[in-house]
Amino acid sequence: MIEIKNLTKRFPGRRGETVHALSEVELTIADDEFVTVLGPSGCGKTTLLRALAGLTGWDEGDILVDGEPVRTPGPERAMVFQDFALLPWADVLDNVAFGLQLRGEPRSRRRATARELVELVGLDGFEDRLPGELSGGMRQRVGLARALAVRPRVLLMDEPFGALDEQTRRILQEELLTIWERRRLTVVFITHSIEEAVLLGDRVVLMSPRPGRIADIVPVDIPRPRSVDLHGLGRTEEFTCLTTHLWERLRAMRPDRATQPEGASRPDRAGARP
Numbered sequence: 522m523i524e525i526k527n528l529t530k531r532f533p534g535r536r537g538e539t540v541h542a543l544s545e546v547e548l549t550i551a552d553d554e555f556v557t558v559l560g561p562s563g564c565g566k567t568t569l570l571r572a573l574a575g576l577t578g579w580d581e582g583d584i585l586v587d588g589e590p591v592r593t594p595g596p597e598r599a600m601v602f603q604d605f606a607l608l609p610w611a612d613v614l615d616n617v618a619f620g621l622q623l624r625g626e627p628r629s630r631r632r633a634t635a636r637e638l639v640e641l642v643g644l645d646g647f648e649d650r651l652p653g654e655l656s657g658g659m660r661q662r663v664g665l666a667r668a669l670a671v672r673p674r675v676l677l678m679d680e681p682f683g684a685l686d687e688q689t690r691r692i693l694q695e696e697l698l699t700i701w702e703r704r705r706l707t708v709v710f711i712t713h714s715i716e717e718a719v720l721l722g723d724r725v726v727l728m729s730p731r732p733g734r735i736a737d738i739v740p741v742d743i744p745r746p747r748s749v750d751l752h753g754l755g756r757t758e759e760f761t762c763l764t765t766h767l768w769e770r771l772r773a774m775r776p777d778r779a780t781q782p783e784g785a786s787r788p789d790r791a792g793a794r795p
């Protein structure tokens with residue numbers, strides 16, 4: 522279980538001002554849950570994820586993973602970045618094995634694990650390619666395989682499909698769900714796409730404009746497994762209802778609009794009407 526308690530984070534701004542990135546964020550995420558995080562640009566989504574990863578500190582509050590305070594990166598948490606963050610000089614297998622190398626695993630064992638993961642993400646045959654020889658979708662498969670190689674309990678994904686074309690993105694969404702359904706791990710997934718947030722998540726966490734707070738938590742009651750016909754779900758009434766509700770909440774957050782009260786909410790089916 523992940524517990525984020527009263528998390529507040531401030532950055533020093535360029536002109537000596539304080540940038541209030543996160544304010545009193547409270548969120549509990551269950552084991553094996555798939556949580557998607559949505560919010561206006563600059564609301565602190567990446568900051569929240571980096572804090573969860575132990576890559577950045579914070580000013581107030583706590584993050585606990587299975588009761589243990591997060592201070593630094595740990596083997597139970599792995600991150601997948603939007604820009605892939607691969608080693609350009611290392612081939613696919615060495616990129617996938619990178620985390621295992623940091624752990625000091627012997628080369629033969631880490632390459633064997635990496636081969637399994639390369640197969641899992643559908644990259645067999647490309648083991649000796651360099652990142653520069655791969656398409657964006659293939660690079661992100663490497664990023665995913667590298668994160669999974671360390672057998673994390675928690676996968677932290679920062680807009681992992683944001684840089685991909687629509688077709689590749691859809692395929693990777695389905696494949697990610699297939700992997701998650703098989704392996705069961707907790708996923709925290711940041712996205713700018715309302716559709717993606719609903720298709721993938723058990724709950725959509727909606728953040729407010731900066732300073733980022735939890736503005737809403739919307740449960741997604743679309744049955745699982747969803748990987749078989751993920752994009753067919755996009756035609757269901759439930760999906761339309763949820764995406765309409767989230768869009769209305771996001772639109773209401775524009776500075777020129779009145780904001781709605783904070784707290785958990787369930788979309789009204791009437792929200793699906795045009």
Ligand SMILES: Nc1ncnc2c1ncn2[C@@H]1O[C@H](COP(=O)(O)OP(=O)(O)OP(=O)(O)O)[C@@H](O)[C@H]1O
Nearest residue numbers: 532533540542561562563564565566567568569731
């Ligand atoms: N290292 C830093 N130094 C100063 N300010 C920062 C730093 N990192 C982030 N910020 C500021 O904190 C705020 C939150 O940034 P963050 O990247 O977490 O938002 P985000 O919701 O992920 O944005 P986007 O959706 O555009 O990726 C922004 O105003 C950003 O400029």
